Amino acid sequence: MLEAEVTITVPFHDLDPMGVVWHGNYARYLEIARCALLERIDYNYPRMGEEGFAWPVVEMRIKYVGPLRFGQQAKVTARLVSWENGMKIDYLIHDAASGALLTRARTFQVPVSLATGEMSLESPPELLRRLKDTP
Amino acid sequence: MLEAEVTITVPFHDLDPMGVVWHGNYARYLEIARCALLERIDYNYPRMGEEGFAWPVVEMRIKYVGPLRFGQQAKVTARLVSWENGMKIDYLIHDAASGALLTRARTFQVPVSLATGEMSLESPPELLRRLKDTP
Amino acid sequence: MLEAEVTITVPFHDLDPMGVVWHGNYARYLEIARCALLERIDYNYPRMGEEGFAWPVVEMRIKYVGPLRFGQQAKVTARLVSWENGMKIDYLIHDAASGALLTRARTFQVPVSLATGEMSLESPPELLRRLKDTP
Amino acid sequence: MLEAEVTITVPFHDLDPMGVVWHGNYARYLEIARCALLERIDYNYPRMGEEGFAWPVVEMRIKYVGPLRFGQQAKVTARLVSWENGMKIDYLIHDAASGALLTRARTFQVPVSLATGEMSLESPPELLRRLKDTP
Numbered sequence: 001m002l003e004a005e006v007t008i009t010v011p012f013h014d015l016d017p018m019g020v021v022w023h024g025n026y027a028r029y030l031e032i033a034r035c036a037l038l039e040r041i042d043y044n045y046p047r048m049g050e051e052g053f054a055w056p057v058v059e060m061r062i063k064y065v066g067p068l069r070f071g072q073q074a075k076v077t078a079r080l081v082s083w084e085n086g087m088k089i090d091y092l093i094h095d096a097a098s099g100a101l102l103t104r105a106r107t108f109q110v111p112v113s114l115a116t117g118e119m120s121l122e123s124p125p126e127l128l129r130r131l132k133d134t135p
Numbered sequence: 136m137l138e139a140e141v142t143i144t145v146p147f148h149d150l151d152p153m154g155v156v157w158h159g160n161y162a163r164y165l166e167i168a169r170c171a172l173l174e175r176i177d178y179n180y181p182r183m184g185e186e187g188f189a190w191p192v193v194e195m196r197i198k199y200v201g202p203l204r205f206g207q208q209a210k211v212t213a214r215l216v217s218w219e220n221g222m223k224i225d226y227l228i229h230d231a232a233s234g235a236l237l238t239r240a241r242t243f244q245v246p247v248s249l250a251t252g253e254m255s256l257e258s259p260p261e262l263l264r265r266l267k268d269t270p
Numbered sequence: 271m272l273e274a275e276v277t278i279t280v281p282f283h284d285l286d287p288m289g290v291v292w293h294g295n296y297a298r299y300l301e302i303a304r305c306a307l308l309e310r311i312d313y314n315y316p317r318m319g320e321e322g323f324a325w326p327v328v329e330m331r332i333k334y335v336g337p338l339r340f341g342q343q344a345k346v347t348a349r350l351v352s353w354e355n356g357m358k359i360d361y362l363i364h365d366a367a368s369g370a371l372l373t374r375a376r377t378f379q380v381p382v383s384l385a386t387g388e389m390s391l392e393s394p395p396e397l398l399r400r401l402k403d404t405p
Numbered sequence: 406m407l408e409a410e411v412t413i414t415v416p417f418h419d420l421d422p423m424g425v426v427w428h429g430n431y432a433r434y435l436e437i438a439r440c441a442l443l444e445r446i447d448y449n450y451p452r453m454g455e456e457g458f459a460w461p462v463v464e465m466r467i468k469y470v471g472p473l474r475f476g477q478q479a480k481v482t483a484r485l486v487s488w489e490n491g492m493k494i495d496y497l498i499h500d501a502a503s504g505a506l507l508t509r510a511r512t513f514q515v516p517v518s519l520a521t522g523e524m525s526l527e528s529p530p531e532l533l534r535r536l537k538d539t540p
Contacts, residue, residue, distance in 0.1 A: 017285045027158065028418050059198050148421070150421060378515075
């Protein structure tokens, strides 16, 4: 199963007045992990575009278990859990030092043809081929 | 039922390379509507703090039905749907011009005592009193 | 002289751990005022693009005189001070309630042809015509 | 002279509709380099606070020489150029691959006493001692 992991050092500008990462900023952390995952199958955003598709996020769910603070190392894991009719990706954020689970999240993306602007019900063959060819 | 509505004009800096609002930026729109809702019961973030509580968002779900584009007027409605054990707020984003539904979302927040750092299982009496006193 | 003014209510998500707007977020406030100014001559970003130009910001300077806090009303004024060889815009941010000056800023933008990718030394005639025709 | 360097991989969410990093997002890149620089003298934001000071940015200037694109590696260098009456830091952003200069920037920060809320005209002795003790 396709997976990727990135480590993020929490920057000052992501903090809110409580001194913890503002909840809306987690979408950026998820995206960095998602892009690392897609990079593993050579399917980054520019490549998708070259092959005629955009993959908008149509659903995002985040459960905040524990806060993230300044300078903390956050290990963000993204795993592709479904891909035949869109891409469903699950995320976990752990404190890199203690291993404590801090966040669970999921995104769902669908292919939209850049030529017609229409959403497809099935993932394009290029994605499926890439997944098959990845060891 | 407590409800508030704000209208947001989509700014350039919220757009992504596809020319639509990047999905992570919606958390800001939700927060603006949530703050307008809490303002209606005089319970904004500084006031919560004065009364000894923070209210971190512990869950957020967003379903993106249609995109938002530059200059578009988005009507964001927030409705408090549950308040006795935390605050559950539902959101709808509509295109202000056509009335088309663009986004559904939900957030869940819990009270955390600033004195002890502990999460409460019940909403503080100040919130319940405020809700009761609001016409 | 072309001028525009917008009023921004400081949102929670723009605050940093000191409880004031993080300095980098002011670029968004400037842009909202700049877009209002360009709207006055019907020259918003999509329109620029239709006429074959992008106008990247090539310089930005901000002097922070006083802080902005949660819920504060900030009056942002943008004034076009030079336009023949690029657009130089000056900004002032005042507290809407007291009139106190909080920020001075300047941006400089240059026209880049979308066809050739080259930066022009002179502003395109469409901009000059628009400015001339605006009362 | 105190200096630090960080490498940033441009994320998707920092891009604007032109496919380049939106100019306002550079303030985040500068801050990451500035924090790395301050870390070298063990003077990060929490430490400043423990010693009774905040260091708000009171001026920021950015000159955008060339754009940054998705996935590009940007090497951000921060150098402390003045420290006796506030901290003046100069920044350069280079393309990590080609070495091409992409951005010049400067920030100026002043010490504000957390006890009195007053801005100091001189940097606190703790900063000067740290700088002296750093090889």
